[in-house]
Amino acid sequence: YSQSVSAQVGSTAVLPCDWRHLSIQTPHVEWSIGREIVFKRLGKESFQGKGYEGRVDVPEEELLKGNCSLVLKKVKATDKALYSSYMGEENTKTLVHAVKLFFR
Template identity: 50%
Template sequence: MNMKSYLWVFILSLITCTGFVSAQSQIKISATVGSLTLLPCDCRNLSKAQSSSESPHVQWRTNSETVFERQGEKLYQAEGYEGRVDVPEDQLLKGNCSLVLKDVRAEDAGVYESFLVVKRSKRDLAPKHVFLHRVELSVDAPETPNNESSDSGSKSRSHTGVIIAVFVIVAVVLVLLSLGLWKFKARTYFANEAQGRYSSPQSD
């Protein structure tokens, strides 16, 4: 094993130790259903150990599956996460491996872990997964806007107002009809009385 190989093993050992220490800390993120959130990750220091000609290979996992993976233009999105997760390539080249999660769902809640996938040497076929960050995501139900409750209250009040207005109109119409009928009967009565009073008695 030459000096370069020893140096590479030493660098990987430092990375592994750093990952072990980082594993003790956990970032907590809260998001609302339907929103967009960012699971933070920084791999600037670790990605320098790779060849400058290679694009960083980042992977995000949950306890049950690999959610996202990117190396250059090649990417993988797990079932149920299609079109909702991404680590933009331009950001990854800068050492920012934060996971963008769109249209957050209740089932997205859980612990997410990010890894940098590196090759230990040309002879090794299996790459090494170096731990980066652990993020705990909690998902809250969307809040009901106050204007919806106020709108429902105003609608109920408007319905009550319409019912009262209709009742008043009907009552007024009935009163007017009663007055009209009473006037008509009064006029008929007085007309009959006047006709009987001023008509001349018939002679025998």
């Protein structure tokens, strides 16, 4: 299901995601907008998409607890989009959540 999160420019937004209901062996998370990867993490290894460097994270300790929420800092007007989170390996990715970020 999808939900909306409102944010203000310059603030920090948290895009919700919880994967505890999934039977996944490896907590591998990927957040994307369409085909553009915003952030992905597998253990200590993480990747931040172009334009999101230093602004996005899914903390490793949270991910291990089942929380795959994306923390997006210093929100920009151009961040307004529909974000999708996926869990699992590349070829067997499962859509967990779709979150629309909008501005009040």
